[in-house]
Ligand SMILES: Nc1ncnc2c1ncn2[C@@H]1O[C@H](COP(=O)(O)OP(=O)(O)OP(=O)(O)O)[C@@H](O)[C@H]1O
């Protein structure tokens with residue numbers, strides 16, 4: 001049995017559609033329900049829905065053999081997993097954004113609000129700048145509007161959230177997309193199944 005951790009939310013449906021097209025279907029998953037686990041015994045697969053930022057924890061600890069996580073999560077938490085494939089969905093970028101009228105004198109301590117404290121720290125590390133990181137869990141765009149921070153480090157996809165809150169990108173940090181990841185022991189002991197899954201998933205990447 002292969003255990004697959006799928007990210008709930010905006011990535012979930014796209015990612016499941018790729019597994020389905022690759023021959024790993026489990027029709028019950030498309031029924032509207034609150035169930036979290038779905039099995040196709042004939043295909044030898046079991047899916048479960050996990051909070052996106054938890055997928056890599058399930059995979060690292062072997063509760064899932066494979067899963068799908070955004071590159072943002074992999075860079076932020078550095079889970080000890082194999083990154084097998086860029087699925088080229090969930091594309092967005094990590095960027096620094098600020099109010100349209102923000103002027104940085106380059107000298108004061110810069111207050112940076114973010115959900116991604118480690119990515120933000122890596123980005124500012126080489127700049128010889130005093131930075132005060134403020135870790136938030138959502139609605140990051142509020143921080144500079146309310147004077148909690150000067151800038152934010154956050155995900156930008158369409159740019160709508162920034163635009164509608166009078167913010168703009170001041171620097172791009174990294175492109176982001178969803179990655180197929182695998183548990184290291186599973187990759188060794190279920191190698192044949194995982195290599196086959198990898199080959200079939202590669203065919204689904206557009
Ligand atoms: N507009 C976007 N906002 C956030 N993430 C996006 C966006 N577009 C693509 N992604 C990707 O989708 C992944 C999952 O994002 P989603 O917003 O569904 O989860 P989340 O609510 O941030 O996660 P969690 O609840 O675990 O903190 C992100 O890690 C990122 O790689």
Ligand SMILES: O=P(O)(O)OC[C@H]1O[C@H](OP(=O)(O)OP(=O)(O)O)[C@H](O)[C@@H]1O
Nearest residue numbers: 138139140154155156157158159160161
């Ligand atoms: O460029 P856009 O297409 O507007 O997308 C970017 C927005 O989407 C995400 O927030 P999310 O909806 O996950 O809510 P959150 O505030 O809880 O993080 C992200 O943190 C941005 O706020």
